[in-house]
Amino acid sequence: MNSDAPRGKAGTTRMPTIDDVAAHAGVSTATVSRVLNGNYPVAKHTREKVLEAVAELRYTANAHARALAASATRTVGIIVNDVVDPFFSYIVRGVEQEATLSDRLCLVAAARGGSGRSSRDEELELIDRMREQRADAVIVVGGAYDDEGLRRKMADRARALADVGSVLVLCGRPSLGDSVPTKMVGYDNEGGAFALTEHLIAQGHRRILYLGGPPGLSTTSARLQGYRRALLARGIAPTDDLVHEGAFGRHFGYTRMRELLQTNLSYTAVFAANDLVAAGALEALTDAGIRVPEDISLVGYDDIPQSFELRPKLTTVHVPLEEMGRESVRIALHREDAFDRQSANEVVVGTHVVVRESVAPPREA
Amino acid sequence: MNSDAPRGKAGTTRMPTIDDVAAHAGVSTATVSRVLNGNYPVAKHTREKVLEAVAELRYTANAHARALAASATRTVGIIVNDVVDPFFSYIVRGVEQEATLSDRLCLVAAARGGSGRSSRDEELELIDRMREQRADAVIVVGGAYDDEGLRRKMADRARALADVGSVLVLCGRPSLGDSVPTKMVGYDNEGGAFALTEHLIAQGHRRILYLGGPPGLSTTSARLQGYRRALLARGIAPTDDLVHEGAFGRHFGYTRMRELLQTNLSYTAVFAANDLVAAGALEALTDAGIRVPEDISLVGYDDIPQSFELRPKLTTVHVPLEEMGRESVRIALHREDAFDRQSANEVVVGTHVVVRESVAPPREA
DNA sequence: TTGAAAGCGATACCAG
DNA sequence: CTGGTATCGCTTTCAA
Numbered sequence: 223m224n225s226d227a228p229r230g231k232a233g234t235t236r237m238p239t240i241d242d243v244a245a246h247a248g249v250s251t252a253t254v255s256r257v258l259n260g261n262y263p264v265a266k267h268t269r270e271k272v273l274e275a276v277a278e279l280r281y282t283a284n285a286h287a288r289a290l291a292a293s294a295t296r297t298v299g300i301i302v303n304d305v306v307d308p309f310f311s312y313i314v315r316g317v318e319q320e321a322t323l324s325d326r327l328c329l330v331a332a333a334r335g336g337s338g339r340s341s342r343d344e345e346l347e348l349i350d351r352m353r354e355q356r357a358d359a360v361i362v363v364g365g366a367y368d369d370e371g372l373r374r375k376m377a378d379r380a381r382a383l384a385d386v387g388s389v390l391v392l393c394g395r396p397s398l399g400d401s402v403p404t405k406m407v408g409y410d411n412e413g414g415a416f417a418l419t420e421h422l423i424a425q426g427h428r429r430i431l432y433l434g435g436p437p438g439l440s441t442t443s444a445r446l447q448g449y450r451r452a453l454l455a456r457g458i459a460p461t462d463d464l465v466h467e468g469a470f471g472r473h474f475g476y477t478r479m480r481e482l483l484q485t486n487l488s489y490t491a492v493f494a495a496n497d498l499v500a501a502g503a504l505e506a507l508t509d510a511g512i513r514v515p516e517d518i519s520l521v522g523y524d525d526i527p528q529s530f531e532l533r534p535k536l537t538t539v540h541v542p543l544e545e546m547g548r549e550s551v552r553i554a555l556h557r558e559d560a561f562d563r564q565s566a567n568e569v570v571v572g573t574h575v576v577v578r579e580s581v582a583p584p585r586e587a
Numbered sequence: 588m589n590s591d592a593p594r595g596k597a598g599t600t601r602m603p604t605i606d607d608v609a610a611h612a613g614v615s616t617a618t619v620s621r622v623l624n625g626n627y628p629v630a631k632h633t634r635e636k637v638l639e640a641v642a643e644l645r646y647t648a649n650a651h652a653r654a655l656a657a658s659a660t661r662t663v664g665i666i667v668n669d670v671v672d673p674f675f676s677y678i679v680r681g682v683e684q685e686a687t688l689s690d691r692l693c694l695v696a697a698a699r700g701g702s703g704r705s706s707r708d709e710e711l712e713l714i715d716r717m718r719e720q721r722a723d724a725v726i727v728v729g730g731a732y733d734d735e736g737l738r739r740k741m742a743d744r745a746r747a748l749a750d751v752g753s754v755l756v757l758c759g760r761p762s763l764g765d766s767v768p769t770k771m772v773g774y775d776n777e778g779g780a781f782a783l784t785e786h787l788i789a790q791g792h793r794r795i796l797y798l799g800g801p802p803g804l805s806t807t808s809a810r811l812q813g814y815r816r817a818l819l820a821r822g823i824a825p826t827d828d829l830v831h832e833g834a835f836g837r838h839f840g841y842t843r844m845r846e847l848l849q850t851n852l853s854y855t856a857v858f859a860a861n862d863l864v865a866a867g868a869l870e871a872l873t874d875a876g877i878r879v880p881e882d883i884s885l886v887g888y889d890d891i892p893q894s895f896e897l898r899p900k901l902t903t904v905h906v907p908l909e910e911m912g913r914e915s916v917r918i919a920l921h922r923e924d925a926f927d928r929q930s931a932n933e934v935v936v937g938t939h940v941v942v943r944e945s946v947a948p949p950r951e952a
Numbered sequence: 953t954t955g956a957a958a959g960c961g962a963t964a965c966c967a968g
Numbered sequence: 969c970t971g972g973t974a975t976c977g978c979t980t981t982c983a984a
């Protein structure tokens with residue numbers, strides 16, 4: 223009489239529920255739940271009956287009912303600026319990989335601002351939405367703006383997440399203070415910039431243009447600071463006329479470099495705030511008939527794969543983006559056990575200068 | 588006595604529930620639900636009391652409880668090959684944008700195969716997982732392999748999704764047949780390839796190398812077919828020695844082009860299966876001292892933004908990737924109303940050849 | 953080893 | 969316009 227699949231309204235089959243399975247197997251729902259979760263002893267024979275029923279009915283558990291009852295969602299959230307930017311997409315890839323490894327799905331959202339909303343506010347709201355979804359962790363990626371109010375709001379979110387057993391992971395962004403319950407995955411921007419600048423200085427450069435990076439963004443500040451410290455360390459006074467912050471995109475690199483080329487500002491090397499900016503700058507330079515590195519040296523930051531596809535291949539600082547993504551979910555999911563409490567609330571991945579072809583000694587050294 | 592936020596075990600605050608809000612505002616949960624969803628008349632005064640309580644308690648609804656009760660999740664799923672590949676990441680961006688517009692979150696997963704699992708199987712499993720999550724729609728992106736068994740399994744998934752009121756969207760992949768409940772967002776691969784090849788032929792090329800694309804993938808087949816049809820239309824016999832399928836990555840383009848350069852195969856133009864392959868091929872060509880387009884012409888497909896950052900700027904076929912992403916969620920969410928049933932179960936976005944700098948007449952025409 | 957039943961936190965129907 | 973309450977599908981004591 224009844225067809226195999228239970229039918230609901232409007233001729234749509236409704237999904238079989240755990241009750242259907244229980245009935246079909248002649249056991250209780252509790253038993254079904256147990257064999258499905260395998261966290262409780264069940265007689266072999268019973269188990270098999272249940273499994274059969276499951277297969278026959280093509281039953282799959284309702285993730286929401288499960289989340290509601292067990293308050294665990296097998297989901298991690300990640301919030302980036304732009305999924306198309308390689309910096310972010312490689313991190314997303316890492317997160318997605320590791321999430322899959324732990325049998326979780328990945329909520330991805332972009333807070334790029336626009337239409338009257340600042341990317342900061344969007345970010346906060348997205349965290350809230352992911353908390354509503356009870357994501358097991360929420361990973362926010364990329365530099366943060368230096369703003370006390372913002373920091374406070376973010377700290378609130380961190381606490382709100384902690385309250386429901388989730389956790390906020392800061393990936394590539396500074397801590398909110400020891401009292402705020404977050405985990406961190408960082409890399410040394412200041413140090414990398416220092417090393418990279420040193421490399422330039424060692425080649426004989428003294429007037430180095432700093433190009434790009436949103437002003438006020440932690441990433442920019444740190445890189446700029448490393449640049450300045452390296453200069454100072456070699457007795458070169460950093461001058462403001464050589465610092466041109468702005469943005470992180472290739473477009474910015476291209477247009478600003480082009481503008482700068484029309485001025486009589488002089489420098490023998492360009493430190494681009496990231497590889498994308500470097501790519502744009504390279505294009506502007508090349509278009510203007512300036513050879514890299516013969517006429518001007520150029521370096522980037524991040525070491526996205528595209529950077530060795532440029533001609534000349536770009537000298538840059540390697541940042542293990544995918545690894546950071548993976549580490550973010552690992553650290554988030556790693557519930558501290560009795561043994562090593564606070565084992566790792568923070569991991570710092572290593573970076574290093576990758577010397578390729580875009581740097582040479584200055585022409586008139 | 589009681590602190591504001593209800594406390595649960597282990598000193599963690601638990602989230603306020605709708606009951607808390609109701610109690611706080613002195614109304615019933617039903618009323619709270621009504622003001623929150625704004626889908627039912629509520630007295631102004633009552634509404635305000637509730638809203639106050641909500642604010643005071645920092646209440647946010649539990650998305651799972653809501654999903655369970657209302658069976659609607661405000662979530663769309665998208666399954667791609669690789670989040671780092673621009674083809675996919677631009678589509679993801681479009682999906683994410685449109686999802687946000689409809690106040691939905693986005694589940695992103697990658698089925699890139701590996702570790703013994705084929706990307707096809709992974710794709711199927713991911714669809715299942717997203718169905719467990721009751722995603723309002725599941726969008727699978729990119730070409731499909733020509734395999735009857737696979738098609739049947741995919742059709743099963745489509746039905747399973749339809750059964751729970753969700754929908755499978757095929758984005759850039761061929762239909763599963765009229766009887767299968769899916770929506771489609773397509774673009775004309777065959778026609779684009781035809782036009783592009785014609786462009787080459789019009790410039791005087793007759794021996795055109797076809798490079799890249801996984802054999803058996805619908806995308807590859809369609810582009811190849813367009814290429815052949817164009818040749819035939821101009822009375823040129825397509826020959827197999829000029830067809831070199833393989834993969835879609837830049838790496839493939841580079842290495843295979845390089846290998847081909849060592850043979851004595853002759854051709855005056857290269858039709859790369861996509862822009863990434865073209866970028867790789869360009870690099871190999873350039874490295875070998877061959878000028879594009881003076882010595883050899885080169886075209887790509889997709890028109891990812893990088894393609895006009897190449898030197899020479901790449902002539903290619905424009906595919907509106909972001910738009911496809913947006914359209915995918917629009918078409919998925921567009922419940923057909925009484926008026927125009929089956930209004931749009933399928934949309935085909937337009938493509939066109941973008942002539943830039945990488946094509947010139949052959950040297951010895 | 954298994955079952956009964958009490959939640960989990962919302963929605964929506966049915967009265968009032 | 970508002971309140972009571974059954975219900976969604978699963979997990980998890982508590983007993984047997």
